[in-house]
Amino acid sequence: MFSESLMEVRNLTVDYVGETSIARAVNGISFDIRKGEAFGLAGESGCGKSTVAFALARLTRLPGLVSGGTVRFEGHDVLQFDKARLKAYRWRETSFVFQSAMNALNPVIPVAEQIMDVVETHQPELGKRGARARAVEMFELVGIPPQRLDDFPHQFSGGMRQRICIAIALALNPKLIIMDEPTTALDVVVQRDIIEQIVELKSRLGFSVLFITHDLGLMIEFCDRIGVMYSGELVEVAAASSILTAPQHPYTRALGNSFPPLTGPRQRLEGIAGSPPDLRALPQGCRFSPRCQHAMAVCAEVAPELRYYPQSEGQAACHLLQ
């Protein structure tokens, strides 16, 4: 059903430049986000998920540096956009929801202004009144009474603030919303409300989502397809429905085993022995091989490519599948 690509990422590489060394945080990853789909990026902290999100929105700042690859949005190369084109791209076509709703709103100006200014900037023809009307509409959309528009951020709860951030992201009806751990700072009950709301809005408005979280359970419920990242590389891309039931990559399987199931018999959680490699001193070959229970001789020498294998629907990068 999601055949057409909205965004095509090819060989995206992002480096963090230090005084004496360079850390390659994202190493040539490729994936597509299709129209109307929710694509998830999963992986443990520090694997490069947020770095990818920032790079796709052209928000990478020094010491971060996008050093290679292409990002095509509806066929146009995002990384080559000039200032004027970038302005249209950011927020009209793609918007962003940050992790920390607590800090994403300016505490000393009313929230109305923070929704209205984005409308006034991108659609000046609407005028102040039009922008205000849009702000009212957005508040209703995310379920906050519009009479609270003139309140300040500290007068809202954490969940409401994240809703306001979502309202800001929706203000120009973009085609893609990048959500970088949008619910991590919230408690579980509020998390559920917010996710249900995003699902509902997504089916109504038809935008695509790039969803980033380390909560695999939440991601499987919300996303259509999931990419699993390890140490700056994609190790598996598969349908959300099959990623836990039929994991192809040992890392994906290990990641799945480290979440306790809520129902069914008690079982021992396995976890993953060892810790992710230092980006400045990477192992040869497959980056996961030192922690992999099934590692073979070839794993320590040749890095596997992310590709389709006959036995599975998704893509994976592992020599075991040969």
Next chain:
Amino acid sequence: MAFLARRLGFYFAAFMVAITLNFFLPRWMPGDPTTRIFMALRGKMRPDQMEMLKKAYGYDGSLLEQYGQYLWKLLHLDFGISTVNFPEPTSSLLFYAAGWTLFLVGVATFLSFGIGLVMGIYSAWHRGGFFDSVFTPINVMMNAFTPAVVALLLWYAFALEWAVFPLGRAHDINLVPGWNWESAVSISWHAVLPVLSIVLVNFGSWHLGMRNTMINLLNEDFVVLAKAKGLSDRRVRYRYVARNAILPQITSLALSVGFVFGGAFISEVVFNYPGLGKFTLNAIESRDYTFIQAQLTLLTCSVLIANLISDVLNVIFDPRLRTSGGH
């Protein structure tokens, strides 16, 4: 309401402590006003006349009696008679000097604040750029200069050597100041160097304060979000960064304004400016208790009022401090 009452209670207590100190501090200095007059007249005064003088000024009773009298007079806004400018009441000299000081230090404070703020915003926004790398170190240096050196150098260079500006005074000696063009020109012209001597030493700290507060804010998520939203640089700079960075500056400004009535001792002495600093220094030298007390009382009041204003401004500008705003 309870907050306001507690606040006002605090201000009243602070005021009482301050006026008590204002009374005792000058009296703890060695010597007293009548002895100074006795000495100044070099034997033309008999000791019994000195006793009469003491009585006339009300310095004859015990310290506690004098304190009671002082409080009683203060309640009636009577600052007593100055020993230096006898028989002028202290208040007339005090308010004359306060007017000039308010003009001189007030103008200098607001200029320093304005210049510092604009420079701070600019150099924070373009941090590491040419302007920032040149002016920030220069301002750190200017800020470290002793005010006396700056005032004397300005006086020597522009008043004495090149004689561009007048040597001293607040206006032309033949002029009776009034609300007219001639007075305005003369007063402004005389104020240039004294104002400059204060501004040069002070604007650097405003610049650095604003710059550092702004730079801390630049990495906040809401600033990154504001930029990502595609807002103009101007809007991000003023509504999302400077708007927040100005809050601590307002508090500092209110406090500086409170200290305006402390006068600018050095600039006023160097440029012979008839302000509170200069007269207070005179009063301290001649142990003119009444003037010192009156000046300190004025300073106490202005500092307390400035504090109160700063509290109010903070509530106005920082919505987080408004307790009753919720729904």
